[in-house]
Structure formats: structure tokens, C-alpha cells
Amino acid sequence: MLDALWFNPNEMLIGGTWKTAVSNLPLFNPSDGSLLAEIANGSAINIDEAVTAAQVARNGKWGQLSATERGRILTKIGQKVLERVDDLAEIEAYDVGKPLAQARADAVALARYMEFYGGAADKLMGETIPYLNGYTVYTLREPHGVTGHIIPWNYPMQIIGRSVGAALAMGNACVLKPAEEACLTALAFARICGEAGLPDGALNVVPGSGIEAGAALAGNPNVQHISFTGSVHTGALVQRAAGVNVVPVTLELGGKSPQLVFNDANLTAALPFLVNAGIQNAGQTCSASSRILIQRGIYNSVRDRMAEAYCNLTVGPAMADMHIGPLISERQKALVLEFLAKGSDLTIAAQGKLHDAPNNGAYVLPTLFENVTADHPLAQDEIFGPVQVLIPFETEEEAVAIANNTDYGLVAGIWTADGARQMRLAKSLRAGQIFINNYGAGGGVELPFGGIGKSGHGREKGFEALYGFSTLKTIAAHHG
Ligand code: TXE
Numbered sequence: 001m002l003d004a005l006w007f008n009p010n011e012m013l014i015g016g017t018w019k020t021a022v023s024n025l026p027l028f029n030p031s032d033g034s035l036l037a038e039i040a041n042g043s044a045i046n047i048d049e050a051v052t053a054a055q056v057a058r059n060g061k062w063g064q065l066s067a068t069e070r071g072r073i074l075t076k077i078g079q080k081v082l083e084r085v086d087d088l089a090e091i092e093a094y095d096v097g098k099p100l101a102q103a104r105a106d107a108v109a110l111a112r113y114m115e116f117y118g119g120a121a122d123k124l125m126g127e128t129i130p131y132l133n134g135y136t137v138y139t140l141r142e143p144h145g146v147t148g149h150i151i152p153w154n155y156p157m158q159i160i161g162r163s164v165g166a167a168l169a170m171g172n173a174c175v176l177k178p179a180e181e182a183c184l185t186a187l188a189f190a191r192i193c194g195e196a197g198l199p200d201g202a203l204n205v206v207p208g209s210g211i212e213a214g215a216a217l218a219g220n221p222n223v224q225h226i227s228f229t230g231s232v233h234t235g236a237l238v239q240r241a242a243g244v245n246v247v248p249v250t251l252e253l254g255g256k257s258p259q260l261v262f263n264d265a266n267l268t269a270a271l272p273f274l275v276n277a278g279i280q281n282a283g284q285t286c287s288a289s290s291r292i293l294i295q296r297g298i299y300n301s302v303r304d305r306m307a308e309a310y311c312n313l314t315v316g317p318a319m320a321d322m323h324i325g326p327l328i329s330e331r332q333k334a335l336v337l338e339f340l341a342k343g344s345d346l347t348i349a350a351q352g353k354l355h356d357a358p359n360n361g362a363y364v365l366p367t368l369f370e371n372v373t374a375d376h377p378l379a380q381d382e383i384f385g386p387v388q389v390l391i392p393f394e395t396e397e398e399a400v401a402i403a404n405n406t407d408y409g410l411v412a413g414i415w416t417a418d419g420a421r422q423m424r425l426a427k428s429l430r431a432g433q434i435f436i437n438n439y440g441a442g443g444g445v446e447l448p449f450g451g452i453g454k455s456g457h458g459r460e461k462g463f464e465a466l467y468g469f470s471t472l473k474t475i476a477a478h479h480g
Contacts, residue, residue, distance in 0.1 A: 002029075002036060002094045004087040005184070006191070009037035012046060012207060013190045015053030016200025021046060025180055025209070030097035030326040031317035033360030039183055042208030044216035047175065050204035051222045054146040054173035057201030062173055065199075070171060071121030076196040078114030081107065084192065088157065088185055093318035095182045096153060097326040097362065098281055100319055106157040109445065110189065113161025116445045117169035117466075124170070124466045129474075136477045141470045143171035144224035144248075148217040150210075150238060152230045153182035153328050154284040154384075160189055162445065163227040163250075166465035168202060172225070176205045177217050179230075181328050183207040210234060221245045225469065228252070229286070232407075232454050250458030250468055252450055254286040254382045255410030258403040259439055260425065262396075263297040265415035266437070267305065273413065273439040274302070275309045278388035279352075279366050282324050284332070286455075287411045289439060291379055292390050293399050299392045303349055303370050306390070310368045313352030315386075322355060324386055326362040333362040336385030343369055343378050349390065374402040382408070396421060404430045409452040413439040432459070 009027070011018040021040035029036040040046075057063065065073075081088065089104035096103070126139035147167045151159045156178060164174050178186035183205075190205045206213055214234075218226055219241035228238045229252040242249045259274055261267075277289035294302045314322040327333045352366040366386035372379050379389050393399045403412060411433040414425045426434045432451045435441055448464035450456060458468050 002091065004090040006087070007187055009184055009187060010040050011187070012040040012042050013203070013205045014046065014050045015056065015204065016194070027095065027184070028329065029094050030328055030362045031319070032358040036094055037184065039207045042206035042213040044212055046206050046208070047213050047216040047220060050175045050206050051146055051220050053201040053204050054175055055222060057173040057199060058145055061199040062202040063171065067122035067171070070169060071118045073196060073198055074114050074121060074165065074169060075118030077193050077198065078111045078118055080192045080196050081111040081114060081189070085111070088188055091184045091188055092157060095184045096156065097318045097328060099323070099325045100321040102281060103318070106155060109443065110157040110161040113165040113445050117165040120463060120466060121169040124463070124470070131476065134478055134480045136479065138475050140473045140475065141170070142473055144469065144471055145172065146223050147172040147174050147469060148220065148223045148226045149174055149176045150214050150217060150226065150228045150230065151176065151178055153179035154281060156182055156185050157189070159229050160186060162460045162465065164203060166460065167227070167469045170466055170470045172469055173201060174203050175217055175223070176203065177213050178205065178207050180207065180209055215241060218242055219244060223247060227460070235456060250450070250460060251456035252286060252460060253454060253456040254384070255408035255451060255455045256291060256380065256382055256406040257287055257289050257411045257431065258291040258293050259289045259413035259415065260293045260399050260403060261295065261298065261302055262416035262418070262421070263295045264417045265298070266417065267298065267302065269437065270415045271305055271309065275306055277413070277439045279313060279324055279386045282327050283386040284328060284384050287440065289413060290383060290388055292388055293393050293402055294390060295399070296392055296394055303390055306368055307350035310350035310352055310366060313366050314355040315352055315363055315365060316355040316357045317361065320356060324352065324366055327364055327385060328362065330362050332384065333364055336364050336383060336387065339378060339381070339383045339385065339387060340367060346372055346376070346378065374405055380406055400425065400428050407454040410455040411435065
């Protein structure tokens, strides 16, 4: 059972006060289907209260801190997260079903985001602009004010780190609505922020349903920026709701990211990335590589090597720390099984194995499909489960056409020794991040991340996120 909780899971944080909600929602352990906790079912009224508390914080102590002071607090939060990495990892493993080592990596990444944005807080500068004689013109970067953060269940700690970290660094006050399927590390993080001296109201956390709490946050007229990570359908709803108030949104909506493997690729280097990028976090990763495009000359060899790796994949409870845990929920499992049924006309190259997996867990076997055509639903739609398709191609032009032929454009990987081809493809592939002879680049917090097309718009992570979480003011002084 979950031992690491040091807080009451059914509370929400509004203006520095931990409160209970009028009603609760059940939170399940996806590894065995048991009830893990009751969490607050925050209402639209609670969201209004949280937005008001954030406004008070902006106009009060939090808003008066210098950039350096904000940075110091964020850095301290990062240190405190590091001290609690094991507890956070255990909570996340129980809540999300993520194998323990992967949950631990997320906790370390959360700390790293806080360190990065702590250091960056006082380093985003405006500029002076040469202008007409008699003028001095300069620009200031200012916070939006109150920012709303609607996050999903697949990487709660990493997504909190990248969006709340950058928003706080710029001096915004945040209202965070975690996903109803997994919100415990959001609450743990808020506790840690308080211990590190983050002023009341700078971060408010209201768990609750998307339909009520999420929609109330997206449409709140006193929020000045919304950051959303989740499905295309909900992202469009959030953008529409924010649009009524003319509020900017950053949308990170997932993808169908390819890896392109050419005849001259170093297969020994490529193989672990080809497989891991599809099955990490049970494939519930926005930048999962669910399409592997393989040039004909090495197709059989890559298929055989990937199939062998798949046969050795084990699936089991998060705390047993195997390659793959359960999916987040029975609902997600049903969605993935529907996709597997759509693949009944395809050939399965290999599947992994269940290992000591309790009957009521949301487990799905990792499945590798071979010889898939580019227009098949499994090669077009985001599955969000441990499923990859192998697509053969003959020429570079064909590979680019296939790679670019989905609604998405989040990331893409290229495996080739040919430097000129690397450069050509880096330009012609439609995606927000391109990886050459690697995939994911270790997930660096420093690297701007976001997509094009249905993968969304705006960039999070890195210094670039600070531009998104601030607004530019131009000052023109006429002094003769
Ligand atoms: O997502 P939702 P779901 C994709 C993935 C998955 C599918 C469904 O393909 O199978 O989405 O997952 C909140 N107004 N991704 O249903 O609905 C909700 O409470 C405002 C990709 O979980 O997008 C949660 O906090 N907010 C993805 C958040 O939105 C609303 C990660 C995400 O939920 C809302 C997750 C509303 N009307 C799923 N309705 C990625 N890009 O990594 C719900 N929410």
C-alpha cells in the first residue's frame, strides 16, 4: 500500500489554505484496480476562489518579489523536491501505474525544472531599440498575471515542472487543475512549494473533473493565459473557451511521431531508441514514437531485432518496476484494445509478456505490427498505448511523404550516417523537434518543446517558455 503520503489527498490548496471540497472523486491504483484515495472534486466555485487568490497574490507579496527572489524560491523548491524524490516516485508509481524507475526519473526532472527556471528567472531581458532622434525606446518582459494550467495524467510531475515552473519564474500566479485520474504528486508538489517559502496564492491547486473544474478554469475571465496538455478534442474546447475572453493558450496535444531508419543507420545505436520510444510509460507519451519507417534494405533485419526485443518486454505492477506498467485506467485500456481490434487485418511481429500482473490491473500487451500501410488507422491515429507499427519505404522522398502524412507534428527521429540527408530531413520533416541519430535527447528541460498541426501550438520547456509565459511592453520616451 502507498506509504509515502505525508498529506491529506482529498484537499485542495486555495490562497495558502488547504480545504476540502463539497464532494470527492475516487482515485484508483491502475496496477490492481484498488481504491487508492478519495480526492477533492473541485467545483467551478472553487476555481473562481483559486483565481481570486492568485490575483491577490499577484497584487501582494508574490507580485512584489524581485526576479532574483523568485528565482531563489524556485531553486529551493527544486532542492526540496530532490530530498523527496523517493516519496514522489512511490506516489506517482501508485497513482499513474508508472514503473518505479520511470516515476523516479519524473521526480528528478521536476527538480531540474525548478533549478532551471530558478536560475532563469532573472535572466530574461528586454532590449533597447534604435529609433528616431530624441527618443529612447526599450522593452520590458512582464508576467501575464494569473495563468491557468490544465494538465493530464501521463507525466504529472514533468508537465507541472515545465509549465508552472516557467510561469512562476516570470512572476505569474498559477491555478493548477490536475487530471482526475492522477493528482497526488500535484498536491505533494504544492506542499513542497509551501515549505520552500512560496508565498500564499502564488500556486493554487484544484483537483476536479475536466467538465466542471477544467472548463471553469479555461473560461475564467480573470485568467490571462492558459497552458493545456491533453487530447486534441479537449484542447480545442479549451481554446474556444479561452477565446471568448481573448486569452492566449499554449496547447500540447500529442502526436504520431515517426522514426526514419535508413539503410546506412547504426542499428546497434538505434535499436534501444526504436523500442523504448514506443513503450516508455506504456506508450502514454505525447512524443511516443508509434511509427517506425524502415528502408527496404534493412527492413527484415530491423523487424527481427525489434521483435526479439518485444518478446523480452515484461509487463507488471508499477512497484515491480518492469519495462511496462498498466495503462492509467480501464477507460484507456478499452481505447487501446479498440485500436488493437482495428489491427486485426495486420500481422503482429511480436508481443511482450505479462508478469505477476494482478487480474484487475489495466494491462495491455505491448504489440508490434509489421508491414503496415501509411494510411492504416494504426498508422494515422494517436493510440496512447504500447503499440508500434513498422512501415517499409524505398526512397528518402517516400519516407518524408509518409512521415509528414498525419494530422500531427510533434517530434521526429532520423537514423542515417549521411550528413547531407540529415540536414535535408531536418528541414523537410514537419515537427516541433527533430532528433538526429537519437530520439528524445534525454528529455532535456532546456529544449523548447511543442508541435505544429494537431499537435498544438506554442512552446514549453527551455528559455522559450519564458516568452510564452510573459508579455512584451514597449516604452518609447521622447526627451528631445
Ligand atoms: O484527455 P483530456 P483524456 C490523449 C490520448 C488519450 C486521450 C484521452 O490520446 O487517449 O487524449 O485522454 C481536462 N475543459 N492525451 O480524456 O480530456 C482533464 O480533466 C477543460 C494526450 O485524459 O484532454 C485533464 O486534466 N479541461 C496527452 C486534461 O483536461 C478539461 C495527455 C486532459 O484530459 C475538459 C493525455 C474541458 N472540457 C491524453 N475536459 C498528451 N498530449 O500528452 C477534460 N479536461
